[in-house]
Amino acid sequence: MFGITMAASGDEFVAPGPNSFDFSKQALFHIGDIAVTKPMVQLLLGAVIVFGFFWIAFRRPQLVPGRMQFAGESAYGMVRNSIGRDIIGSHDFIKFVPYLVTIFFFLLINNVMASIPAIQFPTFSRASMAYALAALSWIIYNAVGIKKHGLLGYLKLQSVPSGVSPAMYPLLVPLEFFSNILVRPVTLALRLFANMFAGHLLMILFTTGGLFLLQYGGIGYVAGPAAWLLAIAIGFLELLVQFLQAYVFTLLNAMYISGALADEH
Numbered sequence: 001m002f003g004i005t006m007a008a009s010g011d012e013f014v015a016p017g018p019n020s021f022d023f024s025k026q027a028l029f030h031i032g033d034i035a036v037t038k039p040m041v042q043l044l045l046g047a048v049i050v051f052g053f054f055w056i057a058f059r060r061p062q063l064v065p066g067r068m069q070f071a072g073e074s075a076y077g078m079v080r081n082s083i084g085r086d087i088i089g090s091h092d093f094i095k096f097v098p099y100l101v102t103i104f105f106f107l108l109i110n111n112v113m114a115s116i117p118a119i120q121f122p123t124f125s126r127a128s129m130a131y132a133l134a135a136l137s138w139i140i141y142n143a144v145g146i147k148k149h150g151l152l153g154y155l156k157l158q159s160v161p162s163g164v165s166p167a168m169y170p171l172l173v174p175l176e177f178f179s180n181i182l183v184r185p186v187t188l189a190l191r192l193f194a195n196m197f198a199g200h201l202l203m204i205l206f207t208t209g210g211l212f213l214l215q216y217g218g219i220g221y222v223a224g225p226a227a228w229l230l231a232i233a234i235g236f237l238e239l240l241v242q243f244l245q246a247y248v249f250t251l252l253n254a255m256y257i258s259g260a261l262a263d264e265h
Helices: 038-058 067-088 093-115 127-149 151-159 166-216 220-261
Strands: 029-031 034-036
Touching: 038 067, 038 093, 067 093, 067 220, 093 127, 093 166, 093 220, 127 151, 127 166, 127 220, 151 166, 151 220, 166 220
Parallel strands: none
Antiparallel strands: 029 034
């Protein structure tokens, strides 16, 4: 159900861990020599859902919107106004809105898959997928900054803080370069990956642990259902985390783009 590999041998409970997220030996099918796994299919499914929703919502726009158009406009407007315009600014934001809308709803759909029966796996609990998405963001906001300021101007903007004595440059410039250029994609991906990984790991632990306690008997007849109640509570908490992680990832993208476009650091 959770896409995990977990076993209990005798009276010993084998706790879930990183192996529970390994699908390398559980290919759904093969395309030539390429093994297509469940997270790969979820990425494609997430993209299809996002594209399909907005295509249906806006394929025949009306002056008085129907329900689908209204839902599409509300979803688009939330990211456009509360993230794009408010963070990047009214002068430059509009050309980045399609990217921000896409990244938010693509992340949201893939995160929510952790709570959908028969799927129940958050795609970005796989570190490689989170880092790939962060790398795309890194390319975009750095390209935006280089295009506006030039390579040297952009590096100066990101590495040399304004209003600081030149005597502090030997200390601050390497730190600023490391923080703004090198570390950002790592922290961007790590935040998303760690939250999705930890939440799903807790769900596996309380669900399978509750089953083991019931099979153990005795006090397990009480502790087992209690563990399942905790799993349900964590499941509702995860719904909030899934939304927040999509929002924070998109918000940080907008902040990085805004910083790349700014004339001062």
